[in-house]
Every structure is written in structure tokens, then in C-alpha cells.
Amino acid sequence: MAIATEIILIGGSAGSYTLIAELLENLPPTFEPAICIVLHRNKHYDTQIEKSLSRKLKRNIVSAIDKIEICKNYVYFAPAGYHLMVEPNFTFSLDGSEHINYSRPSIDVLFETAAQIYKKNCTAFLLSGANSDGAKGLRMVEDFGGKIVIQDPAQAAIRTMPLAGKRETLIPLVWKNSQIISFFSNLN
């Protein structure tokens, strides 16, 4: 298992799950980057989502574990109840500090820490949601030279989060669901 030199971040809240499941379904058999997902969910649901997706899709879809190396060809979910951070030595760390934007895990926390480590090798997607978590993080990814993509608010189940992302950033790519899915199916 080799350390990923590129990272793709996905932040989603209410109304984003279907798209996330669909884009994971469309992944090629192997891919170079690590994919890291913060999906706001109730802490009591814990690891159900990654377990069922990994069974169904037969891929490396796991809950991120504290201090493990960030590997190529892996999909990581932030565990419920903890912030997920990227460390300078390309490992994850978990953190149970205060909620950010009423959220833990917070999308901002993952995006901001990943941006500063992966810099231009970081691509971040902000999807549907009913709050503005992730907007500041998206801006940080942009400031550090990464690529930022926002789900077209017109196609988002709840557009508050994509709209907040647009307001906070300079020149985000705004993509339709089909474009987002084809990005993931063309990964290599």
C-alpha cells in the first residue's frame, strides 16, 4: 500500500448521499489518489455506510483510522463524532474537539488541513447540504493552489452549502452531477 501523493476531498451533508454513492460506484478498478469523504451524519449511525458500500462495491472503502497512512486507491470516510485531519507526514489524525459549524466531523477541518499538506495536489468537492460547513475549507484549498469543484446548486437537493461555497471562493468550477460522476469514472 503506497502513500497517496494526490488527494480528493468530498464534503457533503443533507441530500448528498445518493450522489456520493453513485460516484463511488463509477470509480475505475484502481486509481492513484486517496479519496476522503466527510458526510455529516448522526453519530449513532457510526460505520454503517462505509461497511455497506465496501461490501456492495468491493473496493477499499473504510473509516479513517487515527494515525494510519493515507494510501492510494483507498476511499476513507471520516468517522462519526470526530474531526478528520491530514498530518504533515501523510497520515490521518482524529480529534474530538469542539464542533465546527455545528458539525463533527466538520468539512472545513478536513479541507483546511488537507489543503496545507497536499497543496496543488488536492481537489475538493462541495456537495448538497443545509449549512455552510466546507465553504471556508474550500477557499483554503483554492488559496493553496488546489482545484475546487462545487455541485451545481440547481442540481443539489439542498443548495445552501454549494451556494455558501460559491460565495466564499474566487473561481470555483461549478459542475453538474453528470460532470462530477464522469470525473470519478475517469480517474486513474
Add this chain to the structure above:
Amino acid sequence: MAGLKAVNIIEFQDLEDIIYLLQNISELDLSGYSKSSLKRRVERFLQVEKMDIVDLKNAIVNVKDFHNYFIQELVVNVTEMFRDPQFFNSLKKNVIPYLQTYPQIRIWSAGCSTGEEAYSTAIVLNESNILDRSFIYGTDISQRALDIARKGVYSLNKIKSYTENYLHTKPSLDFSSHYTAMYDAAIINKEYRNKVLFSTHNLVTDQAFNEFQLIMCRNVMIYFDKELQSRVLNLFYESLSLFGFLCLGSKESLYAHDIKNNFKVIDKQYNIYQKIK
């Protein structure tokens, strides 16, 4: 970085400088803490205190006892009574029966923060009729957290959410039988407060101070890097009696550490281990 909007972030090099300054002027050694997490804490501190990184470096060097204040603001003190209620159920099922066979039971809650974990444990011991034979040591690096712990007074808001956690442990008693409510706060019963001794202990620099049948260190080591985790696990190993138990937080395990060979896994999900050699 031109046009950087996030003015309140610092460089990793600044973080290294701060760690270095603290090592020089005090006993504090933050070099083994997870860097990104620690950096965020420093940034948050600067924001709250309306300081910049230069102010901070000056204060560390020039303001007497500043580092004591600083460290209390940096650590994450978030805690609850009966945090992860299922852990306490596993404790009752898998550990308490062993403890009941001992004439004297010493327990260490390491990184106890404001005391909730130690008091929750005392309540479980009471429910199992072994509180009178038990003694709990609660230690932390934060003096301020320990002051709150010693008082054993928590807001009714907190008590409300603790009550919910407690209900998930299928208790035989009402949660309200463990405290006395006064105005908008509640004080933990004296029978529990008398059974816990709170004192400062720094897991990074201090040594073993007793031998225990049960050590809990939950949600502390996620803030440490792997190397420091290994050192602290060694300290726990040394501090445990043979067949004593070690309980880690729900996202902490022995999995990546060689010391696991000296332990038996008692509960894989809730990270309970028993020292077997």
C-alpha cells in the same frame, strides 16, 4: 502566499518554534502531539486572544507562567459522564467480575479532564458493590480541569445529557440518586468524591506512580503521534498489575503497537485489553 484570505493560519515552522520555546522555558514537551491538530489549537488560541504569532512567542518567553495558561487552552478537554455508554456496559460485563475478586482495587483515569470519567467509573463500582474496596486516581495535565474535577459540580444542562448516556447503560438506579441538584448545577455525591483523588500528572514527562488493576486512558492518545503513543503505552504497561486491564478510547487501539503482544484483547470494539505477560 499572495491573496491568502485565511489570515489566522500559522506555518508549521511557527508551530515548531513554539514547541522549541516551550521546551526551553518549561517542562512542557509538545513535540509528540499530532501536528495538524495542535496547529489548529494554536490558531484558535491566537484568534480568541487576538494575538499574532510574534505576540505569542514573546509571551511564552517573557510572561511569567504564561505557558501554564497556554497549555490549558491548547488541550482538548471535551468529556462526558458515561461517554460511549456501550463501553461502560462492556466494562461491567468483562472487567468488573475480575475486579470483584480483588480485596483492593486501584484504578487510574489518565487524562481525566474535568472528572466525568472517574465519577462514572465510581458509579459503576458502586452498582457492583465494590466501591468501598476501590480507589480511583484521576490525573491530567490541566490544573484548571482538575479544579473542576475536584469540585464535582456540573451544570444541569450537562447533567441532562449525562443522564441520557447513563440510561444506555441499563442502570439499576436513577441517575439523580448520584448527585444533589442545587440551582442550575449538580454536585456529585460525596461517597464518590471521597473515592477519587485528582492530581497533576504529565503523561509525556512523568513516571509511573503506583500499580493498578485498571487503567483508563480514553480520547487522550489520539492527540499524540505514534511514537509518543508507544511511550505512553509502555508507561501504562509498567503501571498495570499482571492481569490488569487497559481501556482506550473508541478510536484508539493497540493494533499498531508492539506492546499488543503483552495484552489479550477483551473487547475489540471498545478497546479493552488485559495484560497477560
